[in-house]
Amino acid sequence: xxxxxxxxxxxxxxxxxxxxVNAAVLESFDQLHPFMPWARKKQSPEETEEFVRxxxxxxxxxKSEEPWLPLFxxxxxxxxxxxxxxxxxxxxxxxxxxTGYWIRNRCAGQGLMTEAVNALTQYALxxxxxxxxxxxxxxxxxxSRKIPERLGYQLEATLKANRISAANSEVSxxxxxxxYDSGQLPILTxxx
Numbered sequence: 727x728x729x730x731x732x733x734x735x736x737x738x739x740x741x742x743x744x745x746x747v748n749a750a751v752l753e754s755f756d757q758l759h760p761f762m763p764w765a766r767k768k769q770s771p772e773e774t775e776e777f778v779r780x781x782x783x784x785x786x787x788x789k790s791e792e793p794w795l796p797l798f799x800x801x802x803x804x805x806x807x808x809x810x811x812x813x814x815x816x817x818x819x820x821x822x823x824x825t826g827y828w829i830r831n832r833c834a835g836q837g838l839m840t841e842a843v844n845a846l847t848q849y850a851l852x853x854x855x856x857x858x859x860x861x862x863x864x865x866x867x868x869x870s871r872k873i874p875e876r877l878g879y880q881l882e883a884t885l886k887a888n889r890i891s892a893a894n895s896e897v898s899x900x901x902x903x904x905x906y907d908s909g910q911l912p913i914l915t916x917x918x
Contacts, residue, residue: 729797729918731845734838736797736811738785741797744775750830758828761867761894766772766815775878777823790816799842810834812848822858823850827873840873845916847877851908853918858904865899874903878910 728737739747748771751758758765769777781793796812809829816823825846829839830856843861850856861879863870874881881903905911 727918729845729849729916730802731841731914731916733802733803734842734845735841736809736845737797737800737801738780739781739798741779741782742775743807745771746776746777747778747798747810748810750807752832754828755832757831757834760891761864761870762828763892766892788816796844799829799838800826808831808838811839811842813850819860821854821856822860823854823856824860824862826861826863827852827870834869840876841914843873844877844911844914847905847911848908848914848916849918851905858906861903862900862901864891865901866891872899877905877912879903879905904911 728735730736748769751765751774752768755765755768761807777793782795783789783793784791784793792813794814794816796810798810800806801808807830809827811827813823814826817892825843825844827839833839847859850859860882861874865871865884881901884899884901885902887897889898890896891898
């Protein structure tokens with residue numbers, strides 16, 4: 727760590743990151759709220775800093791529990807906070823894990839999160855030697871679906887009536903995408 731791409735740096739949270747993360751969440755709240763259960767209400771910078779501190783501790787202690795192992799994404803040239811990805815629902819016995827992601831509004835539409843998830847996927851498969859990496863998302867989250875599709879993840883399943891929509895509390899379906907190897911990922915130079 728960190729994981730670096732031509733445009734990005736992905737790194738574990740650090741104490742003090744709460745202010746920048748909170749500003750990005752508030753900027754993007756209207757887009758995050760319909761799909762992210764953690765975005766049901768706006769948090770204060772202090773609440774976000776508490777999450778950051780717990781996540782930083784999980785990385786140090788290698789804890790496989792909430793808030794899991796998030797990675798914050800920054801633009802390499804400007805050090806601007808882009809969004810977050812990371813590892814969750816980790817089973818080291820298999821080993822397998824899931825990833826998720828969100829991007830702040832001003833950085834969307836530039837391929838930055840696709841690049842970050844590509845790098846994260848390569849890292850998980852090559853460095854951590856996981857056998858399976860999965861991405862799940864609400865069937866109605868079109869922007870989120872496009873990332874695993876661009877990266878050649880297989881649509882494994884549609885889990886019917888599997889989740890409650892964060893936006894309207896209605897029952898919705900979950901899409902499950904997975905990769906088992908790094909073959910045919912879009913070419914991306916990464917270092918770590």
